[in-house]
Every structure is written in structure tokens, then in C-alpha cells.
Amino acid sequence: MIRFEQVSKVYSGGQKALNDVSVHLQKGEMAFLTGHSGAGKSTLLKLITVIERASAGRLWINGHDIAQVKPKQIPYLRRDIGMIFQNHHLLMDKTVFDNVALPLVIEGFSHGEIRKRVAGALDMVGLYGKEKHAPIMLSGGEQQRVGIARAIVNKPPLLLADEPTGNLDPKLSMDILRLFETFNDAGTSVLIATHDLGLIARMKYRTLTLKQGRLLGAQELQL
């Protein structure tokens, strides 16, 4: 699903963000990505979503060699990736329904289909019946779940989450992680970037640790 081969990223200022990273996230796998701030977590996620391009090495997302993806094709690549952000990136002047429906509108689904799928996605994250609410009226945990509903409404094969529990208390964080587990059970590949090590320790999933742009324990990742 995600495959890095000796990928390095140097920003134009000369700052080395990733150094010779090789990793393979299988289809249907769930994994954590950890590391201190500045270790390269965000850069790795940006390379996957083609916000940034790698300076060296090759990477494949969902079977596509990123080096061969033209700028015009990037939107279509992103439609296969559900993205969840720490600050959830919701449109505050739109309703919950409009926020969650956005990927479907972009894809061009009919209105009836959009209604059905949005209701389904909101039901999955436990926000059924809150379509008409403005995001501003919801709590932090609920806003995060609206962001998750938007990420999964299109049924993408890959979910990326950047610090999804960053602003939440431990119980809410656990709820969110359980939610990701249910998506993973349904066959979706999930990669969660987090520095909440306590959370990871309680779960059985593979952990990728970045330190100063290098991947630690790379040997056992070759499994």
C-alpha cells in the first residue's frame, strides 16, 4: 500500500528531513509512526500525500510510482487516501453534512447517494443525526470524528492520521483508536502518526520510529 525505497528528503533550505528511509506498509496493515517533533513524521506523511516530492529514492502509493504521477493526477491519487489532521481542517462556515460530503461532491456522486453515504459515515463515528450542526457547536472530540467521517466517507483503501488524538483526553483518544481498528478490520490500511507513546504501548500494532530523519529498527521492519 505504501512502499518507501531509500527515500531522502532535503528541503530547499538545506534542512535534511528524511534520510534513506525504506519501509513497506502492506495492504490491510495498521501501523504507528512515532518520533519527536522534527524527526520527520510530517515530512513522511507529506511525501505520501504528494504535498512534497522526495529528493532521492522511490516510493509507491497504492501501486503508483510517485515519480511518474503528473501534477494533474495528484487529485485522483489523493482520493484514495483518507486524511485526518490534528486540527481537523474542517470548514467552519459549513455544516457537518457539507464537510463530510465534500469528497463525494468532488467525486461527482448524486445527491441521494451522498445523503446515504454521509449518514453511514456519521453513523460509524457515532455522530448520526448531527448533519445540520455547525462544527463550531461540537466538542473537540466530535470535531475530530467529523474529520474522520470525511476521511472514510469515500471508502479509501488507505487512511493517514496525523496526531489524531493530539488534543484529546486519554479516554477519547482510545475511542478514536478503536474506531481506526474497526476500519482496519474492514480491510483499510491505516498509518497513524503520533507521539503518544503510552497509547501505542497498549496496542499490538507495528511501530515505525523516526529519529532525525532515520528509521530506527529497520531490520525488523523487513518482515
Next chain:
Amino acid sequence: MAQASRQPTKAKPLNRSKLPLSGRIVMFFVRHVQQAMASMGELWRNPLSSIMTMAVLGVSLSLPAALQVLVKNAESITQSWNSAAEISLFVDEGRSEQSIQSLIARIRVYPEIAEVQYISREQALAEFQRLSGFGEALSYLDTNPLPAVVMVTPTVKHSNPKGARLLLSKLERESEVSFGRLDIEWLERLQAVVRLLERSVLAVALLLVLAVVLVIGNTIRLAIMNRRTEIEVMKLVGATESFIQRPFLYTGIWFGVIGGMLAWLIINVLVWYLEGALVELLGLYGSSLQMQSLTFVELLELMLLASFLGWLGSFLSVRQHIRAIEPS
């Protein structure tokens, strides 16, 4: 390295929606209508910010349109004066009355000529004495210094400056004619003025059209900046540039359409205001012309031009600024 050399699984092509073709085609039009309506609604909900822009567009578009109306009316007036062209043929001195009559008989059958009027030397003298006030002085002369004149009025078809000039040279080849004079210079001058007016209209119109494009471009740029975060999020969830651009393009078109309608309104008020004065002026010249406003076709052209300019201004802005917004 065995893993590294393994080929990735076959991927679906990256340029296509997941929907079937028929659904895509239908939804393409549905989306267009929806986005057009949404843009209209957006303008409707925030009228204050757009009213100024629309007013500027209305005024900018009304100027070239008003000048067009002016030129059109000037043209219709000069056309009605075109037939005033008359040719005076001065007959050689010493020709007998008989040869003059035969000349008149010959030129009467010219297909280009509508009317021939003969003024003999005596008639000319009498008229001159009556009109000039030099009657006393003339009586001291031994002989009549005035030549006989044949006044020729060309047909409508040949009364334009070029046709009349051709006719004049043809008439001058008649042996009895000493020379002819075409009383058309003032008409040519008037036409030159009208041509100058037309050119200035074109130049002014081009400048104002440019202003319209720039105003719309700037308005759309501000709208894009206002919705920066929204555009970033849309790009993150996989919206294509054309999808993001479309509402802005429709906003530009609506600006143009409403600006065009405002211009049409302004012109009608202007015509109504000027009509009284113009009819009075034309009445003094003995003309019974009506002031013309924009015809339906011209209104249609104005609206088409306005919406095209709206689209163009928006397109130039959108192409530049939406590309510049990238999620980070």
C-alpha cells in the same frame, strides 16, 4: 532486496472518477448547474461586497455602449444627408442656348441622374442681384459675367461621395461643360468626423473592456484569498483544479451579466434623457429622425460580451491564484 525488486500491484489509472461514464456525463452537467446557482447564491447572500464591483462594471460597460449608440445615431443622420449631394455644371461661355438644351437632353437620360435643373445666365444674374446685394454694382458691367449652370441631382445610389465624384468626372467630359463642382466637401468632412468618432469609440471601448477584465480579476483574487483554507482542504481531499476554479468562473460570469444589465439600464436612461434635445436639434435641420436605443441584437451582444469579459477576468485570476495555493 527481493522485496524491493518485486513489482507493485497493478494500479487503476489515475485520471478517472470512480463513477461509470453515463453517470459522469450526467453529473458533469448537474454539477455545472449547481455550481452556477451556488455562485449566484453566494453573490446574493453577500450583496454588499459585490454591489460595488457590479456598479463599476455597469458604468464601465455603459460608456462604450453609449458611444456605440451615439455613433449609430450620427451615422443615420449623415446617411439621411447623403442625398443632399448636388453637382453644379458650369457651361462654357459662348455656347448657344440650343447646344445647352441638347446637353440637358443628353444628360437627362444618364441612369445615375435623378433630376436636372437649368439656370440660364439671365436667371443666374437675376438671382445674384437679388441675393448678393451687389445689384447696383453689377449694373455697371457691360456684359453678364455669370455662366449658365446646370444643376444635377444624382440618384440616391450615386449620391455617396465616391459615386458622385465619378459622375462628376463623367459629366465634365461633355464638351459644353467648362467645369463642374460637387457640393459634397462638407459631407466628406462630416463623414471623416464620424469615422474619427468611431475610432475613438473603439479605442475607449478597448480601454474600458480592459478595465472590466482587471476589476473582475481583482475581485475574484480577493474572493480566492478569502477562501484560502477551503481551497487547501479541497485540494487535500482530491479536488481537481478545474473543480475548484468553476465556482469562481461562474462568479465572474454573473458579475459580467449583472454589469451588462446595469449598462443596458444606464443607456436607456441616457437615451431617454437626450432624446428630447436631439429631436429638437434634428427638427431645426428639418429632419424627422428618431433617436435609436440599443436593439435587441445589440443588447444580446452586450450581454454576451459582458459575460465573456467576466469569465476572462475570472479565468486569468483563477489560473494564477488557485495554483499558488497548496496545502502545507
